[in-house]
Amino acid sequence: MKPRKVSEEERQFAAWVEDAIKADLVIECIEQPKTFEIVPKAEIDVGGKKKKFLFHPHRYTPDFYVKLSDTGINMLSDAFSPACYAPHWKHGQLWIDTKGTFTIQHGQSQMFAANRKLVWNQLQIYISKVIPWASQCDRQGFAKDKPKKCLFVETFCPSEYCYSRFGKPTAMSKSCKTIEEFIQTKKNLF
Numbered sequence: 001m002k003p004r005k006v007s008e009e010e011r012q013f014a015a016w017v018e019d020a021i022k023a024d025l026v027i028e029c030i031e032q033p034k035t036f037e038i039v040p041k042a043e044i045d046v047g048g049k050k051k052k053f054l055f056h057p058h059r060y061t062p063d064f065y066v067k068l069s070d071t072g073i074n075m076l077s078d079a080f081s082p083a084c085y086a087p088h089w090k091h092g093q094l095w096i097d098t099k100g101t102f103t104i105q106h107g108q109s110q111m112f113a114a115n116r117k118l119v120w121n122q123l124q125i126y127i128s129k130v131i132p133w134a135s136q137c138d139r140q141g142f143a144k145d146k147p148k149k150c151l152f153v154e155t156f157c158p159s160e161y162c163y164s165r166f167g168k169p170t171a172m173s174k175s176c177k178t179i180e181e182f183i184q185t186k187k188n189l190f
Helices: 008-022 070-076 087-091 101-105 110-123 171-175 179-189
Strands: 026-031 036-039 042-047 050-055 058-060 064-068 093-098 127-130
Touching (some): 036 110, 058 110, 064 070, 070 179, 093 110, 110 127
Parallel strands (some): 093 127
């Protein structure tokens, strides 16, 4: 079987999780966790013990499973709302599907929306749709008045994405807090 291609959004989220683990916001992260079988295969009886196959089962695998620490549960609830209202949140459990702004603009997230509803209906597990980074500039390269909602803007920019390979601050780092700034801001609220 050919290895699965990892998207840029998945790489960005993995970098975010790595920094969150170092800061004790996240305990563990599993990429491509268990697959949920949300609709079983369909067969019909055709007499005796014989069955006629109709449909394959419908399965869904989130991109990530994240286990938050108690500190992470408190500090990240705003960024992962409405997941913070699901029964599994109090145990620090979070299932993530990463998306890019291109995917959302071009209707490719419709299947995700259906899968998320089915997983919730069958298992009472809320799958969070996460856009790690959305460009904060318009087509001419000017910063917009209101930042676009994305994980990095709502929380922090991972250290891996703060500086270019030439040592210059990236557009991401200019629009976002560092993890230290994020934690200090949250501590000031508590």
